[in-house]
Amino acid sequence: MNLFKRSFLYVIRKKRKSITLFVCLWLVASTLISGIAVKNAGLTAKKTFSRQTGSILHISSDSTDLVGDGYGSGEIPEKAIVNIASNPNVKRVNNNLMAYAGLTSEKMVTRPNDKEQYKEQVLQVHGNSYSDTDPKYTAGMISLKEGRHITPKDQRVIIVHQAFAKTNHLKVGDKLMFSKDPVRNSKDKTLVEATIVGIYKGKTVQKSNYPYEMLENTAFSDTQLIKDLYGYSKGKAFYRQTTVYPKKKADIKALKSFIKKQSIDWNKYQLTITATLLTSYAKSIDVLNQLITSLQGGMLVVSIILVMMALLFWIGGRTHETGILLAIGKSKAIIIVSTQ
Incomplete structure (x- = not known):
């Protein structure tokens, strides 16, 4: 029985572990992809806002007068x-x-x-x-x-x-x-x-x-x-x-x-420039992007730890199978690959 077939049969046999690992990987992938999408949307919005507004000057009344x-x-x-x-x-x-x-x-x-x-x-x-x-x-x-x-x-x-x-x-x-x-x-x-x-x-x-x-x-x-x-x-x-x-x-x-x-x-009117609004707007997007980057980094570290723990437990659950493979003369390299 080759290693792919053994792995497939083990995944089917250990449904709970397989589903748990799949959900973890799916959540990690979804979070990372969502973060990338939000960052790209923010950058696009900043470019669009900058292109549409540029520097516009407004002469309007001071709200106090x-x-x-x-x-x-x-x-x-x-x-x-x-x-x-x-x-x-x-x-x-x-x-x-x-x-x-x-x-x-x-x-x-x-x-x-x-x-x-x-x-x-x-x-x-x-x-x-x-x-x-x-x-x-x-x-x-x-x-x-x-x-x-x-x-x-x-x-x-x-x-x-x-x-x-x-x-x-x-x-x-x-x-x-x-x-x-x-x-x-x-x-x-x-x-x-x-x-x-x-x-x-x-x-x-x-x-x-x-x-x-x-x-x-x-x-x-x-x-x-x-x-x-x-x-x-x-x-x-x-x-x-x-x-x-x-x-x-x-x-x-x-x-x-x-x-x-x-x-x-x-004394009654003020001159404002939209570029100052653009700076504030861009700063908000940059802060949001920094927050998303931090969350992505944290999520990546946590996900690596979770996946490693899941794989270690998975390997531990196949100790008996590993012993049999060693007994029949299978090399350690093949056994390690088949347990992943």
């Missing part, structure tokens, strides 16, 4: 934005501002338990140079269902929620007539026309106190529409926040210094 009227307006002068956009290190600039648009013929989406009838029918409109950069889109809270996103070339266009579109029987291409912002520009009765270029979907995460705070009554537009709702004259607008996207090989230090020289109230 109230800017504008506290309802979505801002204090970043348009002149400063124009100067920043003209810098040779800048690829593009995304400006953000929020306004309320008075509905003239459409109705807000209401909740089933809303008993109060609201006299003011308004939409909360968020203006961006690039609508796909709005935090609600980038965070995955909402997604575009029909139509397209807004770009800087657009003027007086809007993206509405699918519930608002359904309530008012609207579709892409339809036009809406808005009255000026009732909070900041209620005296101006001039109407503003906007064209629907997209319909998005998504649900309100937090419970809203009023219908106009609901996501269903929130729209996204270009910045020109917001200026019209506010009643800003050309070149006299004020933005809530601005995101600056540098060119690939831009001098970030020089660009930061240039932005800091603009006529922006830096």
